[in-house]
Amino acid sequence: MSDPAPTTWPLHCTVNGRPRTLVVSVRKLAVDVLREDFGLRGTHAGCEHGVCGACTVLLDDAPVRSCLLFAPQLEGCDVRTVEDLAGPGEVLHPLQESFSAHHGLQCGFCTPAMLLTALDLLRSNPTPTRDEVREALSANLCRCTGYQQIVDAVMDSSRGGEFDCT
Amino acid sequence: MKPAPFRYERPSSLQDALALLAEQGVETKALAGGQSLVPLMNLRLARPDVIVDLNQISELSGVERAGDQVRLGALIRHEMTMSDPTVRQLLPLLAHAAAHIGHRAIRTRGTLGGSLAHADPSAELAVASLALGAEVEVASTRGVRLVPIGELFDGPLSTTLAEDELIVAVRYRVDQGRRPFGFAELARRQGDFALTIAAVTVAVDEDGGCRAATVALGGVGGSPRLIGPAARALIGTRLEPTAIDLAVAAVEHTIRPVADLHGTLAYRMAMAALLTRQAIAMAGGAR
Numbered sequence: 001m002s003d004p005a006p007t008t009w010p011l012h013c014t015v016n017g018r019p020r021t022l023v024v025s026v027r028k029l030a031v032d033v034l035r036e037d038f039g040l041r042g043t044h045a046g047c048e049h050g051v052c053g054a055c056t057v058l059l060d061d062a063p064v065r066s067c068l069l070f071a072p073q074l075e076g077c078d079v080r081t082v083e084d085l086a087g088p089g090e091v092l093h094p095l096q097e098s099f100s101a102h103h104g105l106q107c108g109f110c111t112p113a114m115l116l117t118a119l120d121l122l123r124s125n126p127t128p129t130r131d132e133v134r135e136a137l138s139a140n141l142c143r144c145t146g147y148q149q150i151v152d153a154v155m156d157s158s159r160g161g162e163f164d165c166t
Numbered sequence: 167m168k169p170a171p172f173r174y175e176r177p178s179s180l181q182d183a184l185a186l187l188a189e190q191g192v193e194t195k196a197l198a199g200g201q202s203l204v205p206l207m208n209l210r211l212a213r214p215d216v217i218v219d220l221n222q223i224s225e226l227s228g229v230e231r232a233g234d235q236v237r238l239g240a241l242i243r244h245e246m247t248m249s250d251p252t253v254r255q256l257l258p259l260l261a262h263a264a265a266h267i268g269h270r271a272i273r274t275r276g277t278l279g280g281s282l283a284h285a286d287p288s289a290e291l292a293v294a295s296l297a298l299g300a301e302v303e304v305a306s307t308r309g310v311r312l313v314p315i316g317e318l319f320d321g322p323l324s325t326t327l328a329e330d331e332l333i334v335a336v337r338y339r340v341d342q343g344r345r346p347f348g349f350a351e352l353a354r355r356q357g358d359f360a361l362t363i364a365a366v367t368v369a370v371d372e373d374g375g376c377r378a379a380t381v382a383l384g385g386v387g388g389s390p391r392l393i394g395p396a397a398r399a400l401i402g403t404r405l406e407p408t409a410i411d412l413a414v415a416a417v418e419h420t421i422r423p424v425a426d427l428h429g430t431l432a433y434r435m436a437m438a439a440l441l442t443r444q445a446i447a448m449a450g451g452a453r
Contacts, residue, residue, distance in 0.1 A: 006173045026174035026217075029208070048167060049205035056271050062245075063271040068204040070197075072174055073219065120270070138356035139269030 009072035015040065016084040030069035031055040034081060042082035042112040046141070053140035056113035057081050063120045063139075082112035085119075095119060095153070098163035104153035106144035114140050118154045119165070126159040126166035169207040173216045180225045180305065180334065186218045188307045188330045196220055196332055198241060198280035201272050226279070226334060229253060234340050237303075240279025240333045245270065247278060247291070256340050259347035259365060263294035266349075269357045279333040282318060285325050288360040288385035292319065294349070296382035296392050297365035299342050303335040312337070319389035345369050345378075348448030350441040354428075361385050361428055364441035366449045374404045381413065381446070386421040386438050393420050396442065405450035410443055417442045 011022045015038055022037055029048070034040045034057070046054035048067045055066040058080040085093035092100070095115055105111045114137065121128060121136040128136070133154045134147070142150065159166040177183040187194055195214035197203060198221070206212040220226055226241040229252045236256050238247070247253055247264040254261045267273055267281075267290050281291045282302060292315075300315045304327060313326070315336075320326045327333070348366040353359065363384035369377050381396040395416035403409035423434035 006175065007171060009174065027169045027171055029168065032168075048208050050201060050272065053269070053271065059274075062274040064275055065201075065271055067208065068200050068275065070169075070174065070200075070204070070217070070219075072176065073200075073221065075176075117271070135356055136270065139271050 009075070011071060011075060013074040013077050013079060015079045016081060024071040026070060026072050028071040029067050030057075030071060030074055030079075031066040033071045033074065034066060034079070040081050040083050044109055044112060046109070051141070052110075053117065054110055054113050056116050056140065058116055058120065063117055080116070082115055085115060094163040094165040095122075095157045098153040098157045098161070098165075099150070101163070102149045102153040102156060104145065104150040110140055110142040110144075114142065114150055118150075118157065121154070122158060122166050128154075128158055130155060167208050167210060169204070170210055170213040172207075172214055174219065175216060176219045176222055178222045180223055180332075183218055183220060183223060184305060184307050184330070184332060186216065187332055189216065192216050194218060194329075196283070198277040198283075199243065199275040200280075201268070201276040202280065202284040202286070220332075231256070231340070236338045236340060236343060238278055238336050238338070240277060240335055242278045244268075244273035244276045244278075244281075244291075248273070255344075257298065257338055257343040259298060259343070259349060259367065260291065260294050260338070262347070262349050263290040263365065266290050266351050266353075266360070266363075272357075278336055282315075282336065283325060283327070283333050285319050285321075285323050285389065286359075287322055287387065287389055288363055289390065290351070290360065290363060290384070292390040293363045293365045293382045293384040295336060295338075296390055297347070297367050297380045298338050299380065301337045302333055303337060304331045305334045306331045310334070316392055319391075321388040342367060342369075342380075346449050346451075348445030348450075350444040350448070352437050352441060362423075362434065362437045362441050363390075364438070364445040366442070366445040368400065368405065368446075368449045370405075370450075376400050376403050376405055376409075376450075381417070381442060383417070383421065383438055383442065386423045386434065388424075393417050393442075395420055400446065405446065410446050410450075413446060414439045414443050 044054040046052035157163045192215040194216040197219045227239045230237045244264045302313045345367040351363045365382045379397040379400040381393045384390040396413040399413040425431040
C-alpha cells in the first residue's frame with residue numbers, strides 16, 4: 001500500500017514551523033523522533049504509556065501524548081514543541097518567565113509539557129479559575145514542586161497577570 | 167518500553183481497511199486514537215503483526231442526523247463528542263460522559279469506536295451508550311450488521327466482534343438521547359480510570375410519572391452492563407425517594423463486583439449503590 005518497505009515510512013511534517021523530511025521506522029514513537037532524529041530534547045519521554053504527560057506536544061494546535069503516536073502519524077502534521085516558545089539565547093516566553101519567577105520548577109523534567117499544557121489552556125480560556133488551572137495541569141505529573149507554584153505561574157500568565165501571555 | 171515490530175498500513179478508504187483486516191494468518195489491529203492500544207503495545211502486552219491506521223478514512227468521521235436517529239462515526243474524538251452542537255443537543259448524556267474521560271491530551275485523540283472496541287469495564291462512553299440503547303454498526307468484507315450495544319461486550323477488554331470486523335459508527339435514537347439523564351462517576355484523581363460509573367435516563371410524562379428508564383453501570387464486573395431490575399423499579403413511579411430506594415436495592419441484588427487492590431467487594435457495592443442514587447436523583451432533578 002505504501003511505496004517503501006512497509007516497516008519504514010518517508011515522513012514529511014512541519015516541526016516548530018520548519019519543514020522536515022525523514023525516513024523513519026514505523027514503530028518509532030513520535031517522542032523519539034522529536035528527540036533523536038530532530039534533536040529537540042525538550043520533549044521528555046517519561047512513562048511511555050500515556051500517564052505522566054511529560055511527552056505532551058501540540059499536534060495541529062491540540063495537545064497530544066507523543067509517546068502514543070507512531071512516527072508515520074506525524075505525516076502532514078504541524079508539530080509544536082517547547083523549543084517553539086523560545087530558542088537558545090532568545091528572550092523567554094512570558095509563560096516561561098512566570099514559571100521562573102514563581103519557582104514553578106525544580107528538576108525541570110515535567111516543565112516543557114507543563115508549559116504546553118498551560119499554553120493550550122490559556123489559548124481557549126485566557127482567564128481561568130485556579131480550579132480550572134489545576135484540572136488542566138492534572139494531565140501532567142510533577143514529582144518535585146507540589147504543583148502550587150506551577151498553578152501560581154499559570155495564574156500569573158493569564159489575562160491581566162504580570163506575565164500575561166494571552 | 168517500545169513496541170515490537172509491526173507492518174504499518176494507512177488505508178484511505180473503508181474498503182481497503184476492511185480488506186486488510188480480513189488478511190489471514192496475521193494478527194491485525196485497527197488503530198484509531200491509540201490511547202489504549204499504543205500503551206498496550208509499548209508495554210508489549212499487545213504485539214500485533216499489522217497495524218491498520220484508520221485515521222485517514224474520512225467515511226469514519228462525522229455526525230449525521232437521519233430521521234429519528236443520530237449516527238456518530240467511529241472516529242469521532244472525545245473532544246468533539248463533548249463540544250459538537252448536534253451531540254450536545256440530541257445526546258447530552260454522551261457529551262457529558264465524554265468530559266469525564268482522562269485529560270484533554272487524551273480526549274483530542276481517543277475515539278468513540280475505539281472506546282467501545284477496547285471494552286474497558288469502566289469506560290464512560292460504553293456506560294453512556296448502554297443507557298442510551300445504542301446500536302453499533304459493524305463492517306467487514308462480508309457486509310454490515312447492527313449489533314445492539316448490550317450484545318457487544320464480552321468480559322474485560324473483549325467484544326463479541328469477529329477478528330475481521332470493524333466498528334464504523336454508532337447509532338442513537340433521538341427520543342431516548344434527549345431524555346433527562348443522570349451521570350455519576352468515582353475516580354481517585356482527576357482524569358484517572360473510573361472505579362465505578364452510573365448512567366441513567368428517564369422518560370417522564372407531563373404528570374411527573376416515569377414511563378421508561380434505563381440504568382447502566384460500569385466498574386461492577388467484567389463488562390459495563392444495564393441493570394434491568396433497577397430500571398423497572400423506576401417505571402410507573404414519580405422517582406420519589408422510596409422508588410429510588412427500590413432501584414438501588416435492585417442494583418445491590420443484581421451486581422457482584424470483583425474486589426481488587428482499588429476496592430473491596432463491600433466498598434464497590436456501596437459505591438455502585440451511591441452513584442446509582444446520585445444518577446437517578448440527577449435525572450429526576452431540574453433537567
